[in-house]
Amino acid sequence: MSTRATISDVAKQSGVSISTVSRVLNGTAVVDEETAERVRNAIEALSYTPHAAARTLASRRTNTIGLLLLDIGGEFYTPMLRGIEAVASEAGFDLLIHSTITAASGKVTRRALGEHNTDGLLVFTGALDVAELTRLNEIGFPVVLLHESAPDSLDIPVITIENQSGAQKVVDHLIDAHGCKRIVYLRGPADNEDSAQREKGYRQSLRKHNLPYDPCLVAQGGYEPNQAHATVAQMLSDGLEFDAIFTGDDDNAVGVIQALREAGRRIPEDVAVAGFDDSLFARILTPPLTTVRAPIEQVGRESVRQLIRLIRGEEVETSLVLPTELVIRQSCGCNRQ
Amino acid sequence: MSTRATISDVAKQSGVSISTVSRVLNGTAVVDEETAERVRNAIEALSYTPHAAARTLASRRTNTIGLLLLDIGGEFYTPMLRGIEAVASEAGFDLLIHSTITAASGKVTRRALGEHNTDGLLVFTGALDVAELTRLNEIGFPVVLLHESAPDSLDIPVITIENQSGAQKVVDHLIDAHGCKRIVYLRGPADNEDSAQREKGYRQSLRKHNLPYDPCLVAQGGYEPNQAHATVAQMLSDGLEFDAIFTGDDDNAVGVIQALREAGRRIPEDVAVAGFDDSLFARILTPPLTTVRAPIEQVGRESVRQLIRLIRGEEVETSLVLPTELVIRQSCGCNRQ
DNA sequence: CTATACTATGAAAGCGCTTTCTGAAAACGC
DNA sequence: GCGTTTTCAGAAAGCGCTTTCATAGTATAG
Numbered sequence: 001m002s003t004r005a006t007i008s009d010v011a012k013q014s015g016v017s018i019s020t021v022s023r024v025l026n027g028t029a030v031v032d033e034e035t036a037e038r039v040r041n042a043i044e045a046l047s048y049t050p051h052a053a054a055r056t057l058a059s060r061r062t063n064t065i066g067l068l069l070l071d072i073g074g075e076f077y078t079p080m081l082r083g084i085e086a087v088a089s090e091a092g093f094d095l096l097i098h099s100t101i102t103a104a105s106g107k108v109t110r111r112a113l114g115e116h117n118t119d120g121l122l123v124f125t126g127a128l129d130v131a132e133l134t135r136l137n138e139i140g141f142p143v144v145l146l147h148e149s150a151p152d153s154l155d156i157p158v159i160t161i162e163n164q165s166g167a168q169k170v171v172d173h174l175i176d177a178h179g180c181k182r183i184v185y186l187r188g189p190a191d192n193e194d195s196a197q198r199e200k201g202y203r204q205s206l207r208k209h210n211l212p213y214d215p216c217l218v219a220q221g222g223y224e225p226n227q228a229h230a231t232v233a234q235m236l237s238d239g240l241e242f243d244a245i246f247t248g249d250d251d252n253a254v255g256v257i258q259a260l261r262e263a264g265r266r267i268p269e270d271v272a273v274a275g276f277d278d279s280l281f282a283r284i285l286t287p288p289l290t291t292v293r294a295p296i297e298q299v300g301r302e303s304v305r306q307l308i309r310l311i312r313g314e315e316v317e318t319s320l321v322l323p324t325e326l327v328i329r330q331s332c333g334c335n336r337q
Numbered sequence: 338m339s340t341r342a343t344i345s346d347v348a349k350q351s352g353v354s355i356s357t358v359s360r361v362l363n364g365t366a367v368v369d370e371e372t373a374e375r376v377r378n379a380i381e382a383l384s385y386t387p388h389a390a391a392r393t394l395a396s397r398r399t400n401t402i403g404l405l406l407l408d409i410g411g412e413f414y415t416p417m418l419r420g421i422e423a424v425a426s427e428a429g430f431d432l433l434i435h436s437t438i439t440a441a442s443g444k445v446t447r448r449a450l451g452e453h454n455t456d457g458l459l460v461f462t463g464a465l466d467v468a469e470l471t472r473l474n475e476i477g478f479p480v481v482l483l484h485e486s487a488p489d490s491l492d493i494p495v496i497t498i499e500n501q502s503g504a505q506k507v508v509d510h511l512i513d514a515h516g517c518k519r520i521v522y523l524r525g526p527a528d529n530e531d532s533a534q535r536e537k538g539y540r541q542s543l544r545k546h547n548l549p550y551d552p553c554l555v556a557q558g559g560y561e562p563n564q565a566h567a568t569v570a571q572m573l574s575d576g577l578e579f580d581a582i583f584t585g586d587d588d589n590a591v592g593v594i595q596a597l598r599e600a601g602r603r604i605p606e607d608v609a610v611a612g613f614d615d616s617l618f619a620r621i622l623t624p625p626l627t628t629v630r631a632p633i634e635q636v637g638r639e640s641v642r643q644l645i646r647l648i649r650g651e652e653v654e655t656s657l658v659l660p661t662e663l664v665i666r667q668s669c670g671c672n673r674q
Numbered sequence: 675c676t677a678t679a680c681t682a683t684g685a686a687a688g689c690g691c692t693t694t695c696t697g698a699a700a701a702c703g704c
Numbered sequence: 705g706c707g708t709t710t711t712c713a714g715a716a717a718g719c720g721c722t723t724t725c726a727t728a729g730t731a732t733a734g
Contacts, residue, residue: 004452004453004476006719006720006721007720007721008720008721016683016684017683017684017685018684018720018721018722019683019684019685019686019722019723020682020683020684022721022722022723023682023683023722025721026722028722028723029681029682029683030681030682031682031683032681032682032683035682035683047472049448049451049452049453050453050720050721051394051453051719051720051721052390052393052399052453052454053389053390053391053392053393053394053399053454053719053720053721054390054394054689054719054720054721054722055390055720055721055722056389056390056689056721057388057390057391057394057688057689057690057691057719057720057721057722058688058689058720058721058722058723059689059721059722059723060689060722062389062390064433071419072418072419072422075412075415075617077415078410078412078414078415079410081409081410082408082409082410082436085409085434085435085436086436089435089436089449094433094435094449094450094454095433095434095435096401096431096432096433096434097422097432097433097434098422098426098431098432099419099422099423099426111386112426112431113431114386115341115386116341116386116387116388116389117389117390117431135384139341254621280412280618281617281618281621284591284618284621284622285621286623297410343689343690343691344690344691345690345691353713353714354713354714354715355690355691355692355714356692356693356713356714356715356716357712357713357714359691359692359693360692360712360713362691363692365692365693366712366713367711367712368712368713369711369712369713372712372713387690387691388689388690388691390689390690390691391689391690391691391692391719392690392691392692393691393719394689394690394691394692394718394719394720394721395690395691395692395693395718395719396691396692396693396719397692397719
């Protein structure tokens with residue numbers, strides 16, 4: 001507080017005009033090397049840092065990108081955040097984060113992130129309503145979506161992962177390697193695009209292997225251990241028969257494994273289990289979880305790269321789908337000790 | 338982009354001066370209700386949002402708090418972030434996040450977060466060097482430290498948790514309930530204050546029970562499964578005898594359990610294990626981990642509260658220590674099925 | 675040696691707000 | 705009914721920068 005050095009302090013100290021200081025700061029024009037050196041010394045001596053808001057106001061650039069999340073606390077976000085932060089920081093952008101879930105309670109619908117405080121927005125599945133998305137699109141504001149495609153009417157790039165083929169690979173494996181015939185699929189939250197894609201992959205695999213599609217075998221897991229636990233417990237008490245569960249994501253797998261164990265079903269002898277994501281805890285589950293590796297950190301990195309291109313007015317892919325990879329551990333029946 | 342509405346557009350549209358619009362916006366003075374209504378309508382009609390930088394520049398308030406982390410990807414941060422975001426957002430502050438670990442590679446030492454773009458800073462253990470901390474303290478800039486106290490010379494509030502008593506409780510439990518006599522303690526990274534405190538608690542408990550302190554039983558775990566794994570494997574191959582491991586944190590526990598299992602030691606029959614933090618995965622380990630619950634989200638919440646008080650110039654506790662709680666599961670030998 | 679083109683710099687106009695100062699009009703007091 | 709307060713609103717001065725425009729000085733060409 002007190003007396004921050006301003007650009008004119010630096011100018012005075014080095015005996016030049018503020019224009020010249022600005023030029024040295026930004027490299028926007030050639031400055032005599034000797035003069036530049038004097039300016040740099042003054043900056044150092046005054047430990048001067050340009051005032052971000054003043055810069056923004058004058059240059060009409062915030063040098064900040066915004067990240068709009070549903071729930072910042074989700075485990076899923078951690079690697080994504082790491083990727084986003086790394087690329088943003090490397091490119092000299094600040095990162096403003098807002099979680100819309102906490103905002104829901106707030107009375108004032110202050111637009112937390114937008115044209116007024118960022119150069120562009122990263123929007124995670126469901127974190128922004130279509131109306132606002134449309135508004136941003138109309139004023140040509142740079143936005144990149146993560147894990148969910150935009151309404152067709154809007155031209156907004158999307159970064160996502162190979163959900164369908166990933167799911168197909170893991171279900172293929174359950175069938176081909178372990179002879180599973182009745183495979184449960186646990187959906188994510190309603191409207192979740194990842195989940196819908198994975199379900200497609202699941203059905204595709206069944207079709208490919210001439211296995212019947214039984215709607216009873218598909219149910220809600222909610223990407224959430226408790227719900228998955230309840231669902232599986234219900235299935236078991238209903239006497240539903242199955243020899244494998246593709247849990248939709250790894251979080252579900254935690255609840256699934258617990259429910260199976262409580263019912264005395266052995267994994268993988270009685271029921272094979274496979275997840276999706278390859279979360280940090282997938283390998284520490286017992287048995288270690290066979291799953292599909294989702295390149296989440298990479299999604300974070302790419303999304304920022306695309307957003308920055310957009311901000312710079314460069315060409316951008318409308319959609320980027322990052323590859324997933326089958327990770328075979330033991331919950332499917334492989335590698336038994 | 339294109340043509341954002343500005344305050345003067347709103348003023349024109351509602352037939353008042355920009356001063357009045359500003360007053361309606363901020364409630365800084367009484368405005369005739371009828372006039373105010375007209376202004377509000379204009380704001381709505383133009384879907385006007387005040388330009389943050391202009392506001393900042395004029396009012397000398399950024400309405401933003403900065404969070405300086407070492408590694409944003411750490412699992413540990415997730416609940417903390419949730420707490421921080423929730424309180425900040427509720428209080429109308431934006432949250433600017435920067436991870437210093439990624440910045441290390443950058444050539445330019447741009448001060449990512451500071452007086453120039455935030456009203457105050459939350460600094461996590463080790464994320465800022467003492468020089469910068471001192472500078473901020475000297476200019477009276479609001480800073481709150483998380484999980485590490487400031488150098489004595491600086492008067493900076495700290496939010497931390499009851500590490501020592503938490504550690505003591507869990508070691509007490511290992512001794513009292515399970516008769517453990519030779520308990521290993523795995524340290525966190527060097528200089529980690531949490532770890533040092535927990536070690537104190539460990540030693541205190543030994544002393545209280547008249548158990549000898551054997552330096553061989555204390556080693557590096559690094560809060561990191563691989564290192565913990567290596568350390569324990571080494572201890573085992575050295576033929577070191579012990580009947581329990583207090584793993585320092587839950588991350589370590591993952592490596593510890595694996596190492597013990599590989600050596601054919603049963604948990605908890607041969608070796609009892611206990612962690613610290615109560616991470617999300619503590620309950621899904623096999624066996625479920627006995628640990629100490631650290632109120633990490635609470636730390637996040639409190640830190641923001643304190644920081645906001647500081648920003649407002651209110652009185653602040655110099656140090657806040659949040660309580661920890663023993664969580665007994667099965668890795669210590671309790672609740673065996 | 676003059677005309678032309680650079681080069682390096684400064685002066686000054688904003689960017690979109692907040693806030694102080696000032697004043698007109700309405701309300702009040704006696 | 706006149707002076708005094710109160711209420712409401714506008715004018716204008718910045719906040720600390722970037723950027724355009726102008727210009728002095730210097731180099732280059734013919």
